Amino acid sequence: MKQIVSKEAFNEGLAKLLTEYDIYGPVRHPYRGTHSDTDKIQYQQVHSFDEMEWDEKSQFSPKSAVLPINQLLFYFVEDQWLEASETMRKILVFLRPCDLHGMKRMDEIYLNNGAPDYFYERRRKMIKFVVVGCKETYRNCFCVSMGSNVPEDYDAALNIRDDHFELDIIDEDLAVFAGREADFDIDYVTENTFSIEVPEEVDSQYLAEHDMWREFDSRCIACGRCNYVCPTCTCFDMQDIYYKENEDAGERRRVWGACMVDRYTDIAGGITFRSKYGSRMRFKAMHKIYDFRKRFGYNMCVGCGRCDDACPQYISFSETIEKVGAVMKQKLNEEDPA
Amino acid sequence: MTNEYIPQAAVIREIIPHTEREWTFRVETDGTNTKPGQFYEISIPRYGESPISVSGYADDFVDFTIRNVGRVTNYLFDLKPGDKLALRGPYGNGFDIEEFKNKEVIIVAGGTALSPVRGVIEYAYYHPEEFKGFSVICGFKSPAEVLFRDDIERWKERLNVIQCVDGAPEGYTGPVGMVTAFIPDIEIKDAENLQAIVAGPPVMIKFSTLELQKRGIIDHNLWVSYERRMHCGLGKCGHCKMDDTYICLDGPVFRFTDARKLFD
Numbered sequence: 001m002k003q004i005v006s007k008e009a010f011n012e013g014l015a016k017l018l019t020e021y022d023i024y025g026p027v028r029h030p031y032r033g034t035h036s037d038t039d040k041i042q043y044q045q046v047h048s049f050d051e052m053e054w055d056e057k058s059q060f061s062p063k064s065a066v067l068p069i070n071q072l073l074f075y076f077v078e079d080q081w082l083e084a085s086e087t088m089r090k091i092l093v094f095l096r097p098c099d100l101h102g103m104k105r106m107d108e109i110y111l112n113n114g115a116p117d118y119f120y121e122r123r124r125k126m127i128k129f130v131v132v133g134c135k136e137t138y139r140n141c142f143c144v145s146m147g148s149n150v151p152e153d154y155d156a157a158l159n160i161r162d163d164h165f166e167l168d169i170i171d172e173d174l175a176v177f178a179g180r181e182a183d184f185d186i187d188y189v190t191e192n193t194f195s196i197e198v199p200e201e202v203d204s205q206y207l208a209e210h211d212m213w214r215e216f217d218s219r220c221i222a223c224g225r226c227n228y229v230c231p232t233c234t235c236f237d238m239q240d241i242y243y244k245e246n247e248d249a250g251e252r253r254r255v256w257g258a259c260m261v262d263r264y265t266d267i268a269g270g271i272t273f274r275s276k277y278g279s280r281m282r283f284k285a286m287h288k289i290y291d292f293r294k295r296f297g298y299n300m301c302v303g304c305g306r307c308d309d310a311c312p313q314y315i316s317f318s319e320t321i322e323k324v325g326a327v328m329k330q331k332l333n334e335e336d337p338a
Numbered sequence: 339m340t341n342e343y344i345p346q347a348a349v350i351r352e353i354i355p356h357t358e359r360e361w362t363f364r365v366e367t368d369g370t371n372t373k374p375g376q377f378y379e380i381s382i383p384r385y386g387e388s389p390i391s392v393s394g395y396a397d398d399f400v401d402f403t404i405r406n407v408g409r410v411t412n413y414l415f416d417l418k419p420g421d422k423l424a425l426r427g428p429y430g431n432g433f434d435i436e437e438f439k440n441k442e443v444i445i446v447a448g449g450t451a452l453s454p455v456r457g458v459i460e461y462a463y464y465h466p467e468e469f470k471g472f473s474v475i476c477g478f479k480s481p482a483e484v485l486f487r488d489d490i491e492r493w494k495e496r497l498n499v500i501q502c503v504d505g506a507p508e509g510y511t512g513p514v515g516m517v518t519a520f521i522p523d524i525e526i527k528d529a530e531n532l533q534a535i536v537a538g539p540p541v542m543i544k545f546s547t548l549e550l551q552k553r554g555i556i557d558h559n560l561w562v563s564y565e566r567r568m569h570c571g572l573g574k575c576g577h578c579k580m581d582d583t584y585i586c587l588d589g590p591v592f593r594f595t596d597a598r599k600l601f602d
Contacts, residue, residue: 076383079347079422114573114587118341204581208601235576238569242384250384252343257575264577265602267567268388268407271539273602283602291582 001169005179010165011048013177017092018047021128024065025094026058027051033059043093052094054160057138059309061231062095066106066120066127070239070255073119077249084251086119091127092174094158097188098141098304100131101148102231108296109234119254128155128171133187135159140305141189142318145196148302149188157186196318198299199325201332202290212327213278219313220277224258226307226317232288232300235259259284285320342572345381345424351399352419356485359406360450361415362393367425369395373432374457375563375591378402379571381424382413389568389586392428393453394460400428403453403485429571430590433458433535433561441533442471444524444555446517446546448538452476452485454563454590455537459493466496473498473524477517477542481506498524517542521549529554537563547594560594 005013014023025046032040041058043065072084095103110120131154143149151157156174159166166184169175207213227233235257242250257264260280265273274280292300307317346367354362372395380402381387388410394401406415417423435458443462445455462472474497478484481503493499500520502513513520517538526532534555536546543562550560566578568586578585580600592600 073343079424081344081383081424083341083344109576110574113584115340115342117572117574118343120574205599205601234574236570237575237577238387240384240386247384252381252383254575257577259576265567267565268405268411269539270407271565273566279602286581287579291579294582 001175002182002184003167003169003177003179004182005165005167005177007049007164009178010167011050014048016176017174021090021092022087023047023092023094024062025052026054026062028053028056054132057096057141057304057306057309059306060229061102061304061306062093062099063102063106063231063233065091065093066103066124067110067234067236067256070253071119073252073254075249075251086122087126089126091123092130093127094130094132096134096304097131097151098143098146098148098302099231100129100151100154101143101146101302102304103129104153105232105292105300105302106234108292112296128174130154130156130158130174131186133157133159134189135187137189137192138305139193140308140316140318141192142194142196142303142305144189144192144303145198145318146299146301146303149190151186151188159184159187192303194318196322197325198289198301198321199328201328202286202324203328203331204286204290206331207286207324207327208279208282210327212323213276213282216278216281216315217276219315220260220281221313222260222262222277222280223312224261225310225312226284226315227258227260228256229306229310231304231306232302233258235264259287281315281320285317285324288317289321289324342426343570345379345387345426347422348425350417350419350421350423353417356403356487357483359415360403360483360485361406362401362403363414363417363423364394364399364401365423365425366398367400368398369400370397372400372428373434374461375432375454376428376430377454377568377571377590378425378427378429379568380404380410380414381426382410383424385410385413387569389429389571391450391453391563392432393456395457403450403456405450427571429568429586431588433563433591435461437561438462438533439468440470441531442527443469444473444475444521444526444532444534444550446475446521446534446536446538446542446550448477448517448542449479449483450485451537451539451542451563451565455535456486456489458535459497460489463493463496471498471525471527473500475500475502475517475520475524477502477504477538479504481510481512516545518545518549521546521553524553526553530556531559533559533561535561535563539565547598557594557598562592562594562597564590564592564597564600566590
C-alpha cells in the first residue's frame with residue numbers, strides 16, 4: 001500500500017507501533033565521535049522519527065539491532081545452564097538499502113551456513129525492516145558497483161520529503177499510518193560519486209602470494225574498525241564472565257569478533273595464522289568480494305563505504321578491490337598476451 | 339529449533355596421563371554417533387570453550403587427549419575422576435573407515451595429532467584382515483613426550499608401526515628423525531590405490547604430503563586433518579574459515595585434492 005503521510009501522522013503511526021515494537025534507527029550523538037569535535041551516529045532504540053539522523057551516513061551499521069554487540073547466551077550455575085531470554089517484543093529497524101542487503105548476508109551466514117543459529121533465528125523472527133530510500137549518495141559509497149543500491153525484500157519503504165513522507169507498506173501489520181493513497185517509486189541512487197569494477201575472476205591462491213598486500217603490513221594497524229562498522233562482518237568470539245561475589249555463577253556471551261585483530265586465528269600451542277596485517281587485509285578482502293560469492297553466489301560487500309570512513313590509516317577498501325582487479329588483469333594478460 | 343550452544347555436563351570416568359602435560363580424559367557420554375577425526379567443544383564455565391579432537395570412543399564414553407597449553411586446559415588439569423566438564427558435539431566430518439577398508443593404508447601423525455587418527459588405527463588393530471596393509475609413522479619431539487605408549491606397543495603386534503622422535507638423549511636406541519625421514523622406507527605394493535592420512539602441525543603436513551606424493555600416492559587418496567580455531571563448531575563464528583571452506587563444517591578431514599587449494 002503506497003501512501004503520502006504527513007510528519008505528524010507518521011509520528012502518530014510510530015507511536016501506535018511502539019506499543020508492540022521496539023524501533024531502531026540511526027541517532028546522532030553530538031561531540032561523541034572518535035575525534036574531537038566530531039559526532040557519533042549509531043543505531044539504537046528510538047521513539048519518534050525526529051530522533052533519527054538521515055542527513056549523514058551512520059558510522060555503525062544496523063547489524064547491532066540483529067546481532068547485539070554483546071549477546072548473552074546463557075547463565076551457568078554450578079553444572080546447570082539457563083538459556084538467556086530474548087525480547088518478546090517485535091523489532092522494527094529503519095535502514096538504508098545497502099544495509100538491508102547486508103541483512104541478507106547476515107541471514108546467509110547465520111541461517112544457511114550449517115544449521116540455523118538458535119540465538120540469531122530467535123531474534124531475527126521478531127524483526128521487520130523499513131528501508132529508507134536514498135536520493136543522494138553519501139561520501140565513499142559504492143553501492144551501485146556492488147549491485148546493492150536497489151532496495152529489495154523490505155516490510156515497508158520510506159521516501160523522506162521536505163514536509164511529508166512517501167510510505168510503501170508491504171507488511172499488513174505495519175499499516176497503521178493515516179495518509180492518502182498515491183503512486184511513487186522508492187528512491188535509490190543510480191550512481192555514486194565514483195564507481196569500481198569488481199573483478200569477476202579472482203584467483204585467491206595467486207593473490208595470497210602476491211606482494212600487493214605487503215603495503216598494508218605497515219599501513220594497517222589491525223584495530224578492526226573496518227570489521228566493527230561493516231554491515232556484513234558476522235564473526236564473533238565466545239566470552240565467559242563470572243560474578244565477583246560468587247565464582248560458581250556466571251554467563252557465557254558472544255561478542256563481535258574481527259579478523260583484522262590479533263588472536264583471531266590463534267590455536268593451542270602458540271600457532272597463529274596470518275600474523276601479517278597485510279595478510280589479514282587480504283583475508284577480509286577475499287571474503288567480501290570472492291569466497292563468500294564462491295559459496296553463496298553473490299558478493300558479500302554491499303559498498304556502504306563505512307570501512308573507508310572509519311580507517312584511521314586512510315586505507316580504502318574500494319581502492320583495494322580495484323588493485324585486486326588490476327593484479328588479476330595483469331595475470332590474465334601475462335598468461336594470454338593476445 | 340535446537341540450541342546447539344548449550345553444553346551437557348559429563349562425568350570424567352578416568353584420567354590417563356601420557357606425559358606431564360598431555361593427558362587423556364575419558365568422559366561419560368554417548369559415543370555411538372562419534373567418528374575418529376571429529377571434535378567436541380569442551381567447556382569449563384568461567385574459562386571458555388576449546389575444540390578438542392576425539393582420541394577414542396565407545397558406546398558410553400569418548401576420550402579426549404589434551405595438552406595443557408591454555409586457559410581452559412589449565413583448569414581441566416585440576417579435575418579428578420568423578421568431576422564434571424561440559425561438552426557439546428561431535429562436530430566435523432571425521433574419517434569414514436569405509437574409505438580405507440580393503441586397501442593399503444599409511445598414517446603419518448605428529449604429537450597430539452595422533453588423537454584424530456587413533457580411532458582409525460584402533461579399528462585396524464581389531465580388524466587387520468580388513469586391510470591390505472597398515473603402516474603407522476608417529477613422531478614426537480623427544481622420548482619423554484611420547485603419547486599412547488601402551489597403545490603403540492600393542493599396535494606393533496599386528497600393524498607396521500614406526501614410532502620416532504625428533505631428537506633423543508645419548509643412549510636412546512629407538513628411531514630418531516622427523517616423520518618424513520621414514521616415509522621412503524615404507525613398503526608399498528600398490529601406490530595408486532594406497533590411502534594415506536597425515537595429521538599434525540602445518541609444517542609437518544606440508545612436508546609429509548610431499549614425501550607421500552614422491553612415493554606415488556595420488557592426491558585423491560591422500561587425507562589430511564586440519565586444525566584451526568573452530569570456535570563455535572557451527573559455521574557461524576568465522577574463525578576457522580580458509581578461502582570459502584569452513585573447517586568445522588566441511589572438515590576437519592579433507593582429501594588432499596581439496597586441501598591443497600586451502601590456505602590461510
